[in-house]
Amino acid sequence: AQSVAQPEDQVNVAEGNPLTVKCTYSVSGNPYLFWYVQYPNRGLQFLLKYITGDNLVKGSYGFEAEFNKSQTSFHLKKPSALVSDSALYFCAVRDGNTGFQKLVFGTGTRLLVSP
Amino acid sequence: GAGVSQSPSNKVTEKGKDVELRCDPISGHTALYWYRQSLGQGLEFLIYFQGNSAPDKSGLPSDRFSAERTGGSVSTLTIQRTQQEDSAVYLCASRRLAGPDTQYFGPGTRLTVL
Numbered sequence: 001a002q003s004v005a006q007p008e009d010q011v012n013v014a015e016g017n018p019l020t021v022k023c024t025y026s027v028s029g030n031p032y033l034f035w036y037v038q039y040p041n042r043g044l045q046f047l048l049k050y051i052t053g054d055n056l057v058k059g060s061y062g063f064e065a066e067f068n069k070s071q072t073s074f075h076l077k078k079p080s081a082l083v084s085d086s087a088l089y090f091c092a093v094r095d096g097n098t099g100f101q102k103l104v105f106g107t108g109t110r111l112l113v114s115p
Numbered sequence: 116g117a118g119v120s121q122s123p124s125n126k127v128t129e130k131g132k133d134v135e136l137r138c139d140p141i142s143g144h145t146a147l148y149w150y151r152q153s154l155g156q157g158l159e160f161l162i163y164f165q166g167n168s169a170p171d172k173s174g175l176p177s178d179r180f181s182a183e184r185t186g187g188s189v190s191t192l193t194i195q196r197t198q199q200e201d202s203a204v205y206l207c208a209s210r211r212l213a214g215p216d217t218q219y220f221g222p223g224t225r226l227t228v229l
Contacts, residue, residue, distance in 0.1 A: 032216055043119070043206060043220040044158075051216060090157065094216075101146065101165060102174070103218060107157035 002027045004093050006106035013081045014114050021076040021089050021109045029097025033074040035065055038088040038108075047089075050074060051096065061085070081113045117141065119221035121207050127227045128197055136192045136224045140209030147190050148210075148218060149182055153203040161205075164190065166212060197228045 003026045013019045025031055032051050036044040048059025055067040065076045076089060088110050092103040120139045128134050140147050149161040160174040164184045175181070179197075184190040194201055204225050208218040 034217070036220070043222040044208075046217050046219065049217060092158075102148065102160045102163050102171065104160070105150075105158040 002093050002095055002104040004091050004104055004106035006089075006091055006109045008109050009107075010110040010112060012112050012114065015083050016080050019078050019081045019085070019111065019113070021091075021111060023074045023076065023091030023106060024072050025074060025091070025093040026072065027093055027095045029095040031067075031072075031074075032094045032096045033065075033067060034092040034103065035059065035063070035074075035076050036090045036092065036105075038090065040087075044090065047076070081111075083113045083115055086111055086113045119207055119209050119219055121205075121221040121224050123224060124222065125225045125227075127229065129229050130199060131196055133193065133195045134197055134226065136194075136205050136226070138190045138192070138207030138209075138221060140188065140190070140207070141219055143211065144209035144219070145187060145212045146210045146218075147184060148208040149190070149192050150206045150208065151203045152206055152223070158206065161192070194226075197226075199228045202226055202228045 005024045034049045035047040037047050038044050047063050048057050050057045050067045058064045063078050065074050088108045090108045091106045094103050122137045145166045147164040150158040152158050162182045163171040179195045182192045204223040206223045208220045210218045
């Protein structure tokens, strides 16, 4: 079975500082990994994904994530946080080796960027 | 282009009533998903439609929940005899079956059962 863990309910960072939102996963086959962001009263917006290839994936709004197979992690990063990055972030995984199409999501991490 | 749309945006109902939630996927997207997001929780998968194949209903929490997808496009999620624990945001997503794996989400329907 697939699973995703986001160990931090909330991450606090000052504007201009680098940020990291952690995600670890468990999947039996090849992992397809995703990050989504949810702003208040909005649906989820796609940020980036890892399917294959370069372990460092760049996405929207200056975010990037690094796939680490040995640590089964896919942490989301940004070199310099903005107050407008404050939102709820979800990591998700699916098994690319199967036809099982559904994404399994983590419980989300709230990012709070202070001015 | 137009994204995934959902209606209504908010629905308040009384316990025991039936509700219908609608999802209009992105044109050309043959895969459609329903998720539920409860307060303080992550996203819970409910059901998945893929083209003309039988839907994956493995996430439906009870037989009060059902969904259909007419003509391979619009989907309706129906909750019968609503309970207070059904209160949540119901999110719909769609994706192309081939090519990029990305699911695109609608804004959700916030359901409140009194």
